[in-house]
Every structure is written in structure tokens, then in C-alpha cells.
Amino acid sequence: MTAMSAHAHDHSHDHGHGHADSHGHHVDLSESNTSMPAGWGKTASLGLLALGVILSIATLVPVFTGMSSTAEDVVKAAKHAMASYHTGFMVMLGLTLGPLGLVLVLNLVKAGWAITIRRQLENMASLVPVAVVLLVPTIVATMIKPDILFKWMSADPAIRGDALLQAKSPFLNPAFFYIRLAIYFVVWIYLATRLNRLSREQDATGNKQLTVQAGLTSAWGILAFALSVAFVSFDLVKSLDYHWFSTMFGVYFFAGNMVTGIAVLVLTLAVIRSTGRLNGLVTAEHMHDVGKLMLGFTVFWAYVTFSQYFLIWYANIPEETAWYMTRAAGGWEIFGPVLILGHFIIPFLIMLWRGSKRTMGIISAVALLLVVMHCLDMFYCIRPNIYMTFGEGVVKGKLGLNWVDITGILGPVLIFVGLLVRKVGSGPLIPLKDPRLAEAIAHKNYV
């Protein structure tokens, strides 16, 4: 027996004291390990941000170049562009909401193992105010032409007189819609900024009371979060097809955001680790648990998505099945199988293996796949509402793919990534003085 392994044993029973990892080496908490190099990512951040803005604006090009043709074509082009941009916006919003939900949970359950990964989730959640800015184009477009995205806002008497819409009008009316949106964003911005501020204040002061305060905020915060995320999915996605209803939709949206949030966390950690930072702070043990969460939420997403489909398929009520009928024809029929395979079966079979979760290359590849799949999933929820054909009493979809579908999705997502890069480079990569830091460093999966 070597002296080293005796040392390891002593430290593995020393939770809460020395900053020793599972091998007994003392972990470097100096700036060279817990911050990105000075000036890191500045160019990349600016480049991504600029590209994101350019692509977002470029999405509108067909609207203006189409001016020469009929007014009807311009409206069509505008609807298409807005739907694609809205897809990108919802992905971007989800990338702040998923991580916000995780930060709330981690604070609430006093998760010791996750301390060294929590800061990156806080960074992602802190970008939720940007979503307000990115929502402005949609609101402005809606002000100019109310039914550009949300057909239920249309002044068309045929739509206004719709019995289903009238039954829903106490909820689905523009005034209440904007009030609700304002409430959601106030709640999210408050939670994200407060939890970020508490965490960063602790970096400076080491005050343990701040952890208690974060826990208390998370206790009511998680309830407010759950309701607001469910309702924003009703307002911004489900209401696009105002005839349709699905009680599962809020959970479906939440599950997708969690999967993507964790996937982007994995990619962020992979980038940070590739610069040699967080040595001994984010190890295969932490990636293993992040991978378990990603696997778990992937299964959860599949479970919820199938449950929604299954109930509608079984009951066979026209108002409900129309949503799936639209997505089962005209080019959309490929999305279902692609999502089942790419959003569930492939990641599930890969992430089931212990080694996949502990190998940065494999877990990152799966994370990237899941991000792409989430974009397709949002696209599948939002875009079919633009083109539909009516025939034989059945609503049918039409894909009508265009390059704005790519720019519209990439625009807001790249703006998010650009700002995240800047955020990652701007401060400590972990909560430096969290009282549970030692627990996170000593974290180990015994199976």
C-alpha cells in the first residue's frame, strides 16, 4: 500500500473540511483554475452576437424584397419570417428558463454535488432579460398586424365569431395576454437576478446566510416558475392554434427546456474544461451526474410527448387531432419519426451507458444532438401554423421550407450563445465560497 492511497482514504472521510478531491490532491482554487483567461472569448462573443443580430434581421429580407409582388404575398412572407423567428425566440427563452428551473431546484434541495456546475446555470438564467428585448420585434409586428402570429388576435369576423375562440376569450384576449407576459418576465427576471446576485455576493463575502436566502427564494420561486413556464407555453406556443388544447403542453415545453438547458450546460462545461480550467472542480464524477439528469429529462420529454399524443390519438376528437393532422402531411410527417429517434431513442441508448456520461466527447456530442432536436421540436410546434391546406374536411400541413427558417432559428440562439460566452468569461466559474463547495469537490459516484 502506498502512502498516497492512505492519504486518499483519510480525505474521503473529510467532507466539509479540506478542499481535497477524491484522490486526495488539493484542488487549485486560484484564479488560474476558477476563471477564464483574461480577455477570453471577447472576439468570439462579439462575432456570435453580431452574427445573431444579422441573421435575425436577415429573416425579414423576403418581406421587403417581396414588396413588388402582391400585398398578400408580403403578408405571407412576413408570417413565415415571424414564425421562424418565434421558433428561435422560444428556443432562446427555453435556454434561460431550463437553467433557471435547475438553479431553483439545486438551491431548494441543497444539492452539494452540483455547486461547481451551478454558476454556469446561473449564467444562462441571467440572460432572461435579453428575451424581453428579443420579444420586442414579435410584439411590434403584432401591433402592426395583430394576426401575424396569433390568429386569435385577428379582426376577421369569421375568426372573432368562432365559438371555440369566444369560449376562450376571457383568457385569450390581447390585454390579458400582455399583462400575463409582463408578469412572467417580472417573475423570471426577479428570480434570475436575485439568485445570481446572492451567489456572486457570496464569492466576495463568503456569508453563509446567503445560501439560506437563496433556498428561501427558491422555495416560492419554484412554484412561480412552474406556473409561469406552463402558462407562457400556452400563451406563446399553444395559442398559435387557438382551436387546440392539451393539458400536457406546459409539461412538454418544460421538459424540452430542461433537456436543452442541461445540454447547453454540458457544452459550456466542455468548452471551459478544454481550456484546462476547473481542474478537479468539474470532473468525470460531476459530468456523470449531469449526464444522468440529461438522460432522465430526455426520458421525461419522451414520456410527456407520447402521453400528449397518445391521449389525443385515443380520444380522436377533431379539435385535438387537427394539431397532429397538420403535422402528418405536406412534408411535416418526417418530423415525428426524426424527433422520436433523435430526441429520444438515440440519446437514450447512448446515455444509458456509464462510460458515455463520463466521457466529455460522447456526452458533448449527445448534448449537441439534443439542442438541434429541441430546435426541430419547437419548429414542429410553431411553424406548421403558417401554412395549412384544407381538403376533405381535414386540415393538412405544408412544410414550405425556406432559408429564413434557418436564419430565424439561428439568430436568437446565436445572440444567446454570444452573450453566454461573454458571461462565462466575465467572472469566477464556480461559487468560490459556497459552504458546500468541499462536498462538491469530494463528490463521487459509488456505482
Add this chain to the structure above:
Amino acid sequence: MSTAPVIYQTEAGKPVYGILAEFATPADVYHAAEKVRDAGFTKWDVYSPFPVHGIEEAMGMSRTKLPLLVGALGLSGACIGFGFQYWVATQGYATVVHGKPYGSWQAFVPVTFEIGVLFTAFSALLGMLIFNGLPRWHHPLLAKERFLKVGDDKFFIGIEAADGKFDPKGVRDLLLAAGATSVELVED
């Protein structure tokens, strides 16, 4: 080596099960386990009133094969569940339900999932018992009065005579050197 395995007996002619050593603290038994591991023993075990973190590394244990068994049987269960429903709905007792086509896969998913989970749960439990050599009615160590403290505050290492490296004196010396507070012979 082609020599037959040595069969150890007590002076009274009873077969020997192995040697049992008592340790006072988890740290003692942990370090002793490392020494037994490094000496190359394979048929031995550590007994403790509670889980000692990292003991599997100190014992040099390889990871269990249980997940492979559970995964294979779970997936088989799901396939059997799906296949059986499909056969019933299309061949065995084809019935129109809700006007939907025969063999609509959607209807089979919940039961497929549940049978997969059922097979997973049973294979995990039964596989664990089989891999652990359970159930068994009796264990030779339980004949030792001293060993009862394993449910209270003492830690033990038992090395079996069936181990190829077993030799009564060598094992006794090894365990004493490793910090055992007592070492005794156990009859089978």
C-alpha cells in the same frame, strides 16, 4: 500448477472454512482490505455494520455485471410485451377497437413500457441475489460469537480456505500485521 487443491482440516478432522479477523475501526479494516487485496487473495470479504465509502476500491473489486443483465432482460421484456400485443391484435384475437386499424402501435406503448419495467425490476432483484450467492440458510461465520458484533461496532475480514493463496499461518500473520485485534480459525 497441476496439484490438487489443499483441503485444510482442524485437529478434530473438521473442514476449515477460513480465517476471521476483527478490526476496531472502519479505517483499520479499510487499510487491512488494501493489504489483503495487494496480497492477491480472491475469495474473501469485508463485513461491516454500515457501508464504508470506497471499500470496493480498497478490496479491488471489479464493477458488477448486473447492469448488462438488467438492460438485456429489460429490452427483451419490452420486445416480448410489444410482440405479444401485436400478435394478439393482428393474429390471435383481431378485434376492431375504436375503429382504429389492427395492430395500431400507439395502443401498445404503455404496456410495452410497463413490461419492460417489470422485467427490469425482476432481473435487477433476482440478478442481485444470484450474483451475491443468495439466498442461503447459513453462513459458517455466524457460528462465531465474536462475529455477532458485526451488527454493532466491529469490522471483520474473512478469508476463505478455498482461496488458492490460503495458508493458515501466512493469512494469520498478514491479518495481524494489518492491525487485526483478533484472528481466529472458522470451521465449515
